[in-house]
Amino acid sequence: MIEIEHLTKRYGAVTAVSDLSLTIDSGQIYGFLGPNGAGKSTTMNIMTGCLSATAGKVHIGGYDIFEEPRQAKKLIGYLPEQPPLYLNESPREYLRFVGEAKGLRGEALGVQMDAVMEQTGITAMANRRIAALSKGYRQRLGIAQALLGDPQVVVLDEPTVGLDPIQIIEIRDLIRDLGRSHTVIFSSHILSEVQTVCDQIIMIAHGKLAAFDTPENLERKLLTPSEIALTALAEPGQVERLLSAVPDISGVELRGEEDGRTAVLVHVSGQDIDLVCKDIFLAFAGANTVLLELTPKKASLEEVFLELSDPAAPEETEREEDAR
Amino acid sequence: MTAVFRHELRGNFHSLTTYLFGGCLLAFIGLWAMMYNLQAAVSNFEFVLANSCLAFVVIVPILTMRTVAEERRQRTDQLLYSLPITTVQVVLGKYLALLAVYAVPLCVIAIYPLIFAQFGEVYLPTSYGSLFAFFLLGCALLAAGMFLSSLTENQGFAAGISIAAILLNYYSVSLSEYVSSTSLGSAVTLYVLIILLGLLIKYVTRNENLAWGIGFVLLAITLIAYWLNSAAFEGLLPRIMTQLSLFERFYVFVNGVFDWTAVVYYASVIAFFLFLTVQSMEKRRYN
Numbered sequence: 001m002i003e004i005e006h007l008t009k010r011y012g013a014v015t016a017v018s019d020l021s022l023t024i025d026s027g028q029i030y031g032f033l034g035p036n037g038a039g040k041s042t043t044m045n046i047m048t049g050c051l052s053a054t055a056g057k058v059h060i061g062g063y064d065i066f067e068e069p070r071q072a073k074k075l076i077g078y079l080p081e082q083p084p085l086y087l088n089e090s091p092r093e094y095l096r097f098v099g100e101a102k103g104l105r106g107e108a109l110g111v112q113m114d115a116v117m118e119q120t121g122i123t124a125m126a127n128r129r130i131a132a133l134s135k136g137y138r139q140r141l142g143i144a145q146a147l148l149g150d151p152q153v154v155v156l157d158e159p160t161v162g163l164d165p166i167q168i169i170e171i172r173d174l175i176r177d178l179g180r181s182h183t184v185i186f187s188s189h190i191l192s193e194v195q196t197v198c199d200q201i202i203m204i205a206h207g208k209l210a211a212f213d214t215p216e217n218l219e220r221k222l223l224t225p226s227e228i229a230l231t232a233l234a235e236p237g238q239v240e241r242l243l244s245a246v247p248d249i250s251g252v253e254l255r256g257e258e259d260g261r262t263a264v265l266v267h268v269s270g271q272d273i274d275l276v277c278k279d280i281f282l283a284f285a286g287a288n289t290v291l292l293e294l295t296p297k298k299a300s301l302e303e304v305f306l307e308l309s310d311p312a313a314p315e316e317t318e319r320e321e322d323a324r
Numbered sequence: 325m326t327a328v329f330r331h332e333l334r335g336n337f338h339s340l341t342t343y344l345f346g347g348c349l350l351a352f353i354g355l356w357a358m359m360y361n362l363q364a365a366v367s368n369f370e371f372v373l374a375n376s377c378l379a380f381v382v383i384v385p386i387l388t389m390r391t392v393a394e395e396r397r398q399r400t401d402q403l404l405y406s407l408p409i410t411t412v413q414v415v416l417g418k419y420l421a422l423l424a425v426y427a428v429p430l431c432v433i434a435i436y437p438l439i440f441a442q443f444g445e446v447y448l449p450t451s452y453g454s455l456f457a458f459f460l461l462g463c464a465l466l467a468a469g470m471f472l473s474s475l476t477e478n479q480g481f482a483a484g485i486s487i488a489a490i491l492l493n494y495y496s497v498s499l500s501e502y503v504s505s506t507s508l509g510s511a512v513t514l515y516v517l518i519i520l521l522g523l524l525i526k527y528v529t530r531n532e533n534l535a536w537g538i539g540f541v542l543l544a545i546t547l548i549a550y551w552l553n554s555a556a557f558e559g560l561l562p563r564i565m566t567q568l569s570l571f572e573r574f575y576v577f578v579n580g581v582f583d584w585t586a587v588v589y590y591a592s593v594i595a596f597f598l599f600l601t602v603q604s605m606e607k608r609r610y611n
Binding site for chain 2: 043049050051052069070071073074076078080082084085086087088089093097098100101102103145183
């Protein structure tokens with residue numbers, strides 16, 4: 001659906017996006033993730049024809065955004081970071097203008113306007129002044145505008161920024177809903193949001209593609225679990241003695257002691273955590289000691305994110321392979 | 325383009341400044357018509373228009389200041405860039421909406437000569453010829469004002485530089501009497517103007533080679549021309565200032581001459597500033 005090839009954008013001496021290439025297929029929700037200033041908005045602005053590129057190409061549904069902007073833009077609906085609204089107008093007037101600019105006329109325009117207002121839940125506000133609407137409703141109106149003309153791709157730049165928790169949940173639900181009928185690309189610097197909503201995560205840092213995969217794969221590939229949470233019905237001394245016999249353990253951290261139970265966190269140095277779990281289980285079983293919990297701890301995407309966006313972090317070959 | 329035009333038109337008629345513009349224009353012309361045509365009982369309506377010209381200094385910036393600057397301030401220009409319409413369509417739509425707003429009070433004014441004709445001898449061809457030229461003059465100034473509005477996101481600043489520019493143009497003929505008419509003075513001033521033009525091209529197109537190229541070629545031509553025939557530069561500067569005056573062309577119509585070269589001149593000025601507006605908006609995309 002969208003092909004970005006060797007995209008580079010420089011603002012004077014600053015390189016915002018550097019040789020970025022990726023392919024986005026239709027019918028999924030893509031999360032564009034990166035810290036502030038990573039080049040998310042720049043990439044989205046170029047993708048939607050709002051900004052030129054220093055080098056590289058972008059194709060939307062086969063149309064070059066720079067050479068055939070009219071056809072390419074018809075396939076895309078875009079909500080910039082700040083919803084581009086005319087505050088003196090009502091949502092209905094505003095949507096009428098956007099619809100007309102997208103080539104809709106007469107009855108088709110009316111039907112689509114009603115449909116997108118219904119979908120984004122702003123029908124009740126249709127005739128108020130936009131200036132009097134809350135931030136959440138303005139964001140919805142921005143999304144409604146992007147949906148007009150039934151584009152195949154909807155690009156949303158940080159749609160949940162500045163909203164209260166309830167509004168954030170509503171917008172996320174809306175994005176999920178949109179994902180059923182459109183390709184949705186939305187950017188965020190909030191991990192949990194991307195993790196819960198997206199089918200695919202595109203991580204960018206310092207204008208470069210850092211990772212591109214499903215949330216689950218990213219976690220699995222980038223950070224293998226290296227810790228095991230363990231709770232046993234035994235004295236701390238005995239737990240430590242039993243663990244000392246197990247190979248590939250680099251350290252044991254006492255977490256708590258209560259009613260004869262001991263909770264510890266085991267740091268694993270080896271690669272195969274399942275093998276370590278097995279060895280621990282057998283060691284405790286052999287000593288007739290009851291294990292209440294034995295859980296390999298998965299790293300959260302948060303840690304992956306921090307690692308990837310850390311400028312000091314060394315480049316990993318694995319990351320390069322993931323970067324399709 | 326029709327979408328932008330209709331949207332702008334609706335926006336204009338929802339905005340107080342539009343009514344202020346129409347009101348000021350009607351008041352100015354009404355005032356002069358009362359003084360000339362009614363009190364002094366002169367039958368020439370064109371004199372009223374000639375005297376009302378100064379109103380443009382105030383009313384054109386009122387109308388044009390928000391056109392593009394407001395889009396930038398509200399960040400709605402991003403919407404315009406992302407819609408499947410070209411910048412040329414956006415600029416034309418906006419400009420035509422301005423013209424429509426400008427045409428409304430002029431339609432009212434167009435009735436005046438007919439009314440006066442009921443009570444005396446009014447030479448209608450000159451009246452309507454002048455009104456036509458008055459319209460063209462306004463169109464050219466609106467195009468210039470729109471361009472100035474596209475340079476900034478601050479409406480006040482856009483209005484300020486528009487007032488300064490129109491005022492300068494209005495008095496350029498009077499000022500031309502005070503500038504140096506020696507050939508050296510003219511040449512030096514031309515050099516300065518060429519450098520300014522180069523800077524403007526660089527700012528608008530962001531193309532340094534183009535700016536340097538044009539600037540250098542023009543400077544070389546001027547230098548060679550001055551070296552070959554310095555007498556031709558005698559009084560050149562005042563002549564240029566007179567030629568650049570949009571108002572001076574209008575007075576020809578007031579004197580009863582329908583000057584086609586002036587019509588072409590106004591059309592070129594309009595096209596020039598619309599082109600610059602498009603370039604200025606496109607520049608945002610290429611920053």
